[in-house]
Amino acid sequence: MAAADLLATLNKPSDPLLMGILNVTPDSFYDGGRYDHPETAVARAAAMAAEGAVLIDVGGESTRPGAASVDADEESRRVVPVVAAVVRQLPGVWISIDTSKAVVARRALEAGAHLINDVTALRDPDMPGVLRDFGAPAVLMHMQGDPRGMQANPVYGDVVAEILAFFEERLAFASDHGLSRDRFVLDPGLGFGKTTEHNLAILRGLDALKATGRPVLVGASRKSFIGRILGNEKDPLPTDERLEGSLAVHLWAAARGARILRVHDVAATARALRLWRVLAG
Ligand code: HH2
Numbered sequence: 001m002a003a004a005d006l007l008a009t010l011n012k013p014s015d016p017l018l019m020g021i022l023n024v025t026p027d028s029f030y031d032g033g034r035y036d037h038p039e040t041a042v043a044r045a046a047a048m049a050a051e052g053a054v055l056i057d058v059g060g061e062s063t064r065p066g067a068a069s070v071d072a073d074e075e076s077r078r079v080v081p082v083v084a085a086v087v088r089q090l091p092g093v094w095i096s097i098d099t100s101k102a103v104v105a106r107r108a109l110e111a112g113a114h115l116i117n118d119v120t121a122l123r124d125p126d127m128p129g130v131l132r133d134f135g136a137p138a139v140l141m142h143m144q145g146d147p148r149g150m151q152a153n154p155v156y157g158d159v160v161a162e163i164l165a166f167f168e169e170r171l172a173f174a175s176d177h178g179l180s181r182d183r184f185v186l187d188p189g190l191g192f193g194k195t196t197e198h199n200l201a202i203l204r205g206l207d208a209l210k211a212t213g214r215p216v217l218v219g220a221s222r223k224s225f226i227g228r229i230l231g232n233e234k235d236p237l238p239t240d241e242r243l244e245g246s247l248a249v250h251l252w253a254a255a256r257g258a259r260i261l262r263v264h265d266v267a268a269t270a271r272a273l274r275l276w277r278v279l280a281g
Helices: 003-010 038-051 072-089 102-110 127-134 159-176 196-204 206-210 224-230 243-255 266-280
Strands: 017-023 055-059 094-098 115-118 138-141 184-187 260-263
Touching (some): 017 038, 038 072, 038 266, 055 072, 055 115, 072 094, 072 102, 094 102, 102 115, 115 127, 196 206, 196 224, 196 243, 224 243, 243 266, 260 266
Parallel strands (some): 017 055, 017 260, 094 115, 115 138
């Protein structure tokens, strides 16, 4: 599969594509430590592809609040063998690489990845050059602050308007570096420097994001705002009890035109979407 085909697919409106999460890390908030050997990682990718994921998002650095940062060599050591093995063994899936480091992005693209998922939306000054060299599409995600401190006290006037302004600035920056808008997917970054109320406002305001004309990615899978709503702010429901809440959010996002849903639970989300599609006609 080629990056150009992915770009063409993303730019055509249709039901959401499923992006299966594959964290090759010891410390991710839900699947950390489960797939940190290439063989288990590839088996997990194969299972998610069989369940309906057309994209596999390989990550080598956790971005959960307070996570320790990882250097580029260690991150590459985690993700590059997995990307190479998935390319070899699962030629029918697109591979996305969840990194904000241009060096890691370049190595992953050399190994056959198709899409860069950059939670810092091109903060690394070398990232635009990497995207240009490979003709790769990218996800630009909004985050207030950085993973170390982002949940301490996030403050917005109008969260949706500020996210839209952020994307317009990032798209203009990209364009100044020779990267046209049609290369990018936009992601409001649920849980990245946002309170529960901010996340809800974003989900209620998804139409405004869709009006940018760019495909929208929503990633709510098992995030803490779901645990806080279903439990309470002080005693959130644990991550392994957040499947139903995640499904509810992702169906809501599908109904508002989200183009990619980034999920841990591919089979369950695919089934829920099938019912939604039958109902929506
Ligand atoms: N969420 C996480 C990581 N990467 N990328 C995008 N584009 N959007 C998201 O919402 C997003 C993301 C956090 O989830 P997870 O990968 O499961 O955990 P961790 O960061 O702890 O590895």
